[in-house]
Amino acid sequence: MSNKKVGKQTIMLENAPAIIGVASIVGPKEGQGPLKDYFDLIINDMYFQEKSWEKAERKMMKEAVEMAIKNSKLPYDAVEYFIAGDLLNQIISAGYTARDIGIPFLGIYGACSTMSEGLALGAMIVDGGFAENVVVATSSHFCTAERQFRFPLELGNQRPPTAQTTVTGAGAAVISLKNDNPRITFITIGKVIDMGQKNPNDMGSAMAPAAVDTIFRHFEDTKRSPDYYDLIVTGDLASIGKDIAEDLLKEKGLDISNKYSDCGLMIFSPNQDVHAGGSGCGCAATVFCGYIYKEMKKGRFNKVLLVATGALMSTTSTQQGESIPCIAHAVAIENL
Structure with missing residues (x-):
């Protein structure tokens, strides 16, 4: 039994990797909410100057990753792995972002749990000594998710009170062996x-x-x-x-x-x-x-x-x- 395993499902990270840089990008509605002052970028156009909502989501993720690395103060080539996923068919936002940024890529899918999954896997890689710096990211977009999972917005379907509103946004975090908090x-x-x-x-x-x-x-x-x-x-x-x-x-x-x-x-x-x-x-x-x-x-x-x-x-x-x-x-x- 690993000495890092605690109980049935929990892992204790002996080296406690630090999160040394983050970035968050959100859409117009999120940018009007109570947390508006905390986001790094608020876009005012659901297309984000792209030709489709799907391309807009991809752009959000890419820019969030690049911003998180910049905020970490690390050189770009010091980041050894990119761990990411999203909701779109075959995690295409993550896949195309990985193509563009050129960092070795591990694609994951946990639906809306993907951020926790990415942080968990990234931290285990760093704690285990397999890398010193890893960036994790995920994204979603209201329009792309509605079109894929429920009904195209053009139909104007009425949603019941139990329905939730998919957040238009992307977040990225750099996990490192550096001596820092949190x-x-x-x-x-x-x-x-x-x-x-x-x-x-x-x-x-x-x-x-x-x-x-x-x-x-x-x-x-x-x-x-x-x-x-x-x-x-x-x-x-x-x-x-x-x-x-x-x-x-x-x-x-x-x-x-x-x-x-x-x-x-x-x-x-x-x-x-x-x-x-x-x-x-x-x-x-x-x-x-x-x-x-x-x-x-x-x-x-x-x-x-x-x-x-x-x-x-x-x-x-x-x-x-x-x-x-x-x-x-x-x-x-x-x-x-």
Whole structure:
């Protein structure tokens, strides 16, 4: 048994890799929300001067990666691996970004949990001595996600109150062996949880049990209590999923309500007509790389548990009436 393994699903990072540079880019709606002052770039055109929404998303990811590397103060060629994924068919935003930036590439898919998955894998690579510097990234775009997973916007379909609004945004973070804060200390890899939910317009209900399973396992494995953290934040359960997660955790004897927030609720204001709240790979990515990271650098937060959640469905599985398998990965990020 590895001496880095703690409990059933958690890894302790002995060298505690640092996050030394981040970047966040968001769309117009996100740029009008309560976190607007934390983002590095707010675009005012959903096309981002490109010919399609898909190309706009790709451009957001590429610019976020380049900006994060610049903010890390590392030379470009010091970054040894690029780990990224997104929601578009065969993670094309990540693939084309990798083509353009020329850094050895590991493509991943965790749906909206991709930021936590990328941070986890990047930190393990650095902690294991396989690289000194790695950049991780993810992105999403409201228009591309709606067109792929639900209905083309041109149809004007009415969305139910349970629906969430995919965040238009990209986030990137550079993970390094450098002696700096904040650091990634523990990772809890989630299991796929499927409670039979089939409604693609109610992601919060589908993903909440996966978040609960991972959060509960993290505390069981580490023997920590919720009071250890200044902030426990899920990726994009939004209003419906967050309430479900809190209730399910209380049934397990774990009350996190005084430390718990959700990126899908943090990024938008209630008056922005986003229905249940935000979602998408860019949701956790931009809230972490924008707001949370910068507040950690200021010392407002010193211990954060980031639990990004993802619905591992596809257009094919939805059309075939399949239920929605979900995943959540937890990453403990601390100022040491």
